Amino acid sequence: MAVDEKTVRRIAHLARIRVTDEEVPHLRNELxxxxxxxxxxxxxxxxxxxxxxxxxxxxxxQREDVVTDGGYAERIVANAPxxxxxxxxxxKVVE
Amino acid sequence: MNAPAATQxxxxxxxxxxxxxxxxEIHAQVSSQSKLFSGASTAFxxxxxxxxxxxxxxxPGMLPVINAECVAQAVRxxxxxKAQINLKSVFDRKNxxxxxxxxxxxxxxxxxPIVGEGEVIVDLLDGRRIVVGIERLHLEQDAGKSVHDLSxxxxxxxxxxxxxxxxxxxxxxxxxxxxEAKAYVTKLRTILRYLGTCDGDMDKGNLRADxxxxxxxxxxxxxxxxxxxxVNSIRFIGQAIEYEARRQIGILEDGGAxxxxxxxxxxxxxxxxxxxSKEEAHDYRYxxxxxxxxxxxxxxxxxxxxxxxxxxxxxxKERFITQYGLSAYDADVLVAERDTADFFEExxxxxxxxxxxxxxxxxxxxxxxxxxxxxxxxxxxAAQLGGIxxxxxxxxxxxxxxKDLFEIVWSEGGDPRVLVEERGLxxxxxxxxxxxxxDAIIAGNPDKVEQVKLKPTLLGWFVGxxxxxxxxxxxxxxxxxxxxxxxxxx
Numbered sequence: 001m002a003v004d005e006k007t008v009r010r011i012a013h014l015a016r017i018r019v020t021d022e023e024v025p026h027l028r029n030e031l032x033x034x035x036x037x038x039x040x041x042x043x044x045x046x047x048x049x050x051x052x053x054x055x056x057x058x059x060x061x062q063r064e065d066v067v068t069d070g071g072y073a074e075r076i077v078a079n080a081p082x083x084x085x086x087x088x089x090x091x092k093v094v095e
Numbered sequence: 096m097n098a099p100a101a102t103q104x105x106x107x108x109x110x111x112x113x114x115x116x117x118x119x120e121i122h123a124q125v126s127s128q129s130k131l132f133s134g135a136s137t138a139f140x141x142x143x144x145x146x147x148x149x150x151x152x153x154x155p156g157m158l159p160v161i162n163a164e165c166v167a168q169a170v171r172x173x174x175x176x177k178a179q180i181n182l183k184s185v186f187d188r189k190n191x192x193x194x195x196x197x198x199x200x201x202x203x204x205x206x207x208p209i210v211g212e213g214e215v216i217v218d219l220l221d222g223r224r225i226v227v228g229i230e231r232l233h234l235e236q237d238a239g240k241s242v243h244d245l246s247x248x249x250x251x252x253x254x255x256x257x258x259x260x261x262x263x264x265x266x267x268x269x270x271x272x273x274x275e276a277k278a279y280v281t282k283l284r285t286i287l288r289y290l291g292t293c294d295g296d297m298d299k300g301n302l303r304a305d306x307x308x309x310x311x312x313x314x315x316x317x318x319x320x321x322x323x324x325x326v327n328s329i330r331f332i333g334q335a336i337e338y339e340a341r342r343q344i345g346i347l348e349d350g351g352a353x354x355x356x357x358x359x360x361x362x363x364x365x366x367x368x369x370x371x372s373k374e375e376a377h378d379y380r381y382x383x384x385x386x387x388x389x390x391x392x393x394x395x396x397x398x399x400x401x402x403x404x405x406x407x408x409x410x411x412k413e414r415f416i417t418q419y420g421l422s423a424y425d426a427d428v429l430v431a432e433r434d435t436a437d438f439f440e441e442x443x444x445x446x447x448x449x450x451x452x453x454x455x456x457x458x459x460x461x462x463x464x465x466x467x468x469x470x471x472x473x474x475x476x477a478a479q480l481g482g483i484x485x486x487x488x489x490x491x492x493x494x495x496x497x498k499d500l501f502e503i504v505w506s507e508g509g510d511p512r513v514l515v516e517e518r519g520l521x522x523x524x525x526x527x528x529x530x531x532x533x534d535a536i537i538a539g540n541p542d543k544v545e546q547v548k549l550k551p552t553l554l555g556w557f558v559g560x561x562x563x564x565x566x567x568x569x570x571x572x573x574x575x576x577x578x579x580x581x582x583x584x585x
């Protein structure tokens with residue numbers, strides 16, 4: 001699976017990473033090298049194997065439905081570049 | 096459903112008939128104390144960011160731990176929808192950027208939802224019954240809330256709702272009119288409320304619908320659909336569908352084509368508008384969430400929840416029809432809310448079911464609606480209403496007096512039987528008293544006495560006069576009998 005420059009730009013945009021025109025060919029080569037490396041796995045037939053989700057035979061842990069957290073709005077917004085009355089404040093996003 | 100298009104559902108266009116095809120995605124907030132993956136409160140209306148944990152705000156290193164009750168609620172709902180319950184399901188990340196989604200992805204279920212195919216039976220007002228297929232139900236996180244009117248150039252973000260559990264319930268495109276769509280949402284909401292898995296409060300956004308609408312010529316393949324996002328009232332769902340269907344028919348009849356797109360319903364203008372979403376907005380790049388193992392449980396867990404389910408509306412309706420001899424319509428009205436059904440059963444216990452239904456639906460509901468009450472705040476209790484019905488059954492009061500008595504109990508309270516004694520409302524069955532009243536009317540109206548011999552229907556006038564002179568307390572049947580005997584009518 002080869003990635004072209006258009007795909008590089010698209011992936012970068014989806015990830016909200018700004019790339020310059022000069023960086024695109026280099027990133028394309030890097031991505032293709034990674035994909036080629038991983039593609040070696042295609043040599044193994046795993047059609048009858050369930051995806052492994054954990055190296056240990058574990059089950060998803062569940063918790064009781066009890067309120068144990070929250071109540072510290074000032075900590076939540078402490079790192080925000082801008083906040084007001086414990087709201088996060090961001091540039092207008094309405095269409 | 097593959098049934099032929101019901102003719103009453105077809106829309107007349109300039110160039111012939113059209114059929115609307117509707118499928119819905121309902122987002123129902125799970126009733127729980129805490130969030131799907133964090134211990135923060137789900138309570139509505141907290142101060143900004145007060146019901147937020149570091150998990151909900153996606154602080155680095157925070158890990159999700161699933162709420163067992165949310166899992167149980169999803170399974171209960173699946174059972175209520177007679178659906179396949181999947182003992183193993185998987186959480187995926189749905190990736191997109193938006194300021195009220197701090198993780199940069201929503202934890203949802205894509206390929207392996209917790210609940211598979213089911214169905215909802217919907218009885219329509221015109222007597223038709225439709226079966227709406229459920230494709231799936233999955234668990235996912237709600238996003239936060241953006242407030243756009245606090246500042247002209249900025250949006251304010253509150254994450255209180257971020258991470259609250261939602262059930263997304265996806266229907267098949269089985270609906271053919273706005274009426275069917277509204278009836279489906281109403282029925283689904285009733286089922287959720289019976290189950291106690293979602294309060295169905297659309298005003299608070301706890302139940303909202305994405306409505307997929309397309310149109311086609313009857314019998315033709317499905318047309319291109321538009322998705323109307325986040326419609327938050329049943330009335331608006333109907334209006335949005337009506338508008339959207341006519342918009343699409345207009346485009347097609349003018350030779351145009353429908354663009355598959357997301358639209359917004361503006362209730363103020365009663366129109367749908369394109370949300371002009373960017374092309375890649377739908378590239379969600381789902382993949383299994385590496386922070387969460389597959390969700391698994393055994394059949395015994397499902398069976399345990401199934402054993403504790405309450406009687407659901409369909410079963411209750413059937414029982415009301417067979418046990419109390421109610422009409423399908425009355426049974427539908429009574430089972431729409433669990434509180435109402437319980438109230439009716441308390442009134443009906445040991446009494447005539449039809450009489451109880453009549454009083455609950457016609458007298459009580461009418462009055463409750465008028466005064467903005469619900470059954471739970473009714474000034475007249477089930478025991479009091481039952482007492483009034485008993486007095487009619489025992490012929491202590493007439494139906495007319497019963498309505499007066501209902502008014503007294505409504506505004507003043509008290510035991511109906513005691514009120515009847517105290518206020519002298521008892522029906523007069525004493526023939527002597529009735530005869531005296533009849534004699535007085537006959538003596539005072541010799542002209543009518545002549546007329547009634549030729550025209551027996553005038554008897555009704557005499558009955559009315561006697562009832563009036565006895566303050567409505569005379570037994571109407573006794574009055575009738577005495578009048579007939581004295582006037583010589585048969």
